[in-house]
Amino acid sequence: MPEAMAPENTDSSDNQGPTLADARSFSGRRLIEFLIVLVAIIAFAAHLHALATLAVVVAIALMIVLHEFGHYVTARLSGMKVSEFFIGFGPRIWSVRVGGIEYGIKAFLVGGYVRIAGMTNVDEVPPEDEMRTYRQASFPRRVLVSSAGSLTHFIIAIALLWVIFSGVGVATAGNGTVIAGVPSIPHVESPARKAHLPVGATVLAVNGLRNPSETTFGKIVERSAGVPVHLTLKVGKRVEYRTVVPVSATELAKSDPAYRSLHGAGVIGVTIEPTTTTLTDSFFGGAYHAITTFGTVAWSSVTGIVDHFSPHGIATYAHEVVHPSSNPTSARAQSRFESPIGIVYLANYAVGTGLGAVLELLFLINVFVGVFNLFPFLPLDGGHVVIAIYERIRSRKNRPYHADVMKLMPLTYAVLTIILVIGVTALYLDIVHPIANPFR
Incomplete structure (x- = not known):
């Protein structure tokens, strides 16, 4: 918004407004302080061996900035007047004016914004700029600019899927068997521990039967109590041979009741x-x-969001907030909104799993943010799209219609309140009951 000019006072320099040199000095100090904070965050992440997680979080923040960049580019190409493009929110750290547009950085790097003249009928615009406003643009251009942020997310999502499918690859279950773990049994040395079966080994053969499936391997062991079972294992690049003698589950049940069900x-x-x-x-x-899978996942996001805001979904979410699920892997605990803390958890889980999981996480976030922003309520992008469509329907030749957005302000405040409540409750859940690793 325009700043008021301080009245000229030649009698006392103390009453004069800040000079251009003062403003530049102040901006410079803010920028230096900001860079120091960034270096401290990087150093702290390095100390925790979490630089890869920090890189994923930065990538997520960059995707949100690209959302606004989509609005910026389409607005400029559509001939609309853009006055500001900022990364972040809060106090201004640094800015520069180029070609009548102010570009800059603000303190909290959790997004950004682009200021387009005349986004609504109540925005005050100088008469000479009226023809370059959003509200005076053609219907296709308004829809394009309003939806450009989500379209940017969708393009990024498809590109990420393309890299996964054609580059990284998709892991699929095979027909063989892997020894995933050798759990300890209280007061008993299990046959697997006696035989020193290595965790992570692939079973190449059991009793001479090559590449046994999980089912086949399990059945052979189940009917071999007291009978030696010969295993051929691949451990790293080596082939090793082990003989293990299964024991009756009844014997192990004396130390661990979990084995009673095996009879x-x-x-x-x-x-x-x-x-x-x-x-x-x-x-x-x-x-x-990538395109076909994107369509399926996007539609699942739509139905998932609608389900969250259905009466049943609201009741389920409220119960989760009051009584967080004791089982973090349950569907109820897993299908919830995530705060920035939850996003950091997910980024760390993905990094620990591998590049494919990182790309999958970035893909899912892009789809969700893109779909959520297209829901038809202000201040979301979808709200502007719906208004543009409504104005197009109400307009007549040489008599454009502009909707009175002030009548929609109660609904807009209600949407903002809902978003705030979701943000606060998601933060609470992510602190007291973090989500389980979904990439296992």
Whole structure:
């Protein structure tokens, strides 16, 4: 908003307003302080060995900035007057004016904004700029500018999927078996521990049967209580041979009641899971599957958001806030909104899993943010799209219609309140009951 000029006073320099040199000095000090804080954050992340997690968080913040950049580019290409483009919110750290547009950085790097002249009928614009306002632009240009942020997210999401499908590859379950763990049993040395079965080993053969599935491996062990079972294992790049003698689950149940349900079947004391195979698509095949998969996930996001705000969804979320799920892997605990703290948790989980998980997380965030912003309520982008459509329907030749957005302010405040409540409750849940690792 315009700043009031201080009255000229030639009698006392103490009463004069700040000079241009003062403003530049102040901006410079803010920028230096800001850079010091950034360096401190990087150093702290390095101390915690979390630079990769910090990089993912920065990538997420950058995606939000690209959302606003989408609005900025389409507004400029549409001939609209843009006065500001800032990264972040809060106190101004640094800015520069180029070509009549102020570019800058603000203190809290959790997004950004672009200021376009005449976004609503109540915005005051100088008469000479009226024809370059958003409200005077054609219907297609208004829809394009309003939806550009979400379209940017969708383009990024498809590009990320393309990289996953054609570059990184997708892990799929194979037909083989992997020894995922060798849990301890109280007061008993399990057959697996006696045989020194290594965690992570792939079972190449059991009793001469090559590449056994989980089911086959389990059945052979179950009917072999007291009978030696010969295993061929791949441990790293080596092939090793082990002989293990399953014991009756009844015997182990004396020390661990969890084995009672196996009713005397043979047990060696391991957890198993299927082998995984990484499949990559062709360059063009990956593009096709990225587009089709994006459509499926985007529609799931739409239905998921609608379900969250249904009476049942609201009741479920309220119950989760009051009584956080004791099972962090339950669907109720997993399908909730995430605060910035939750996003950091997810970024850390993804980094620990691998590049594919990181790209998947970035893909899902882009889809969600893009879809959520298109819901038809102000101040979301979808609210501006709906207003543009309504104005187009009400307009007549040579008599454009402009909706009175002031009548929508109660609904806008209600939407902002809902977003605030979701943000606060999500922050609470992420502090007292962090989400489990979804990439396991």
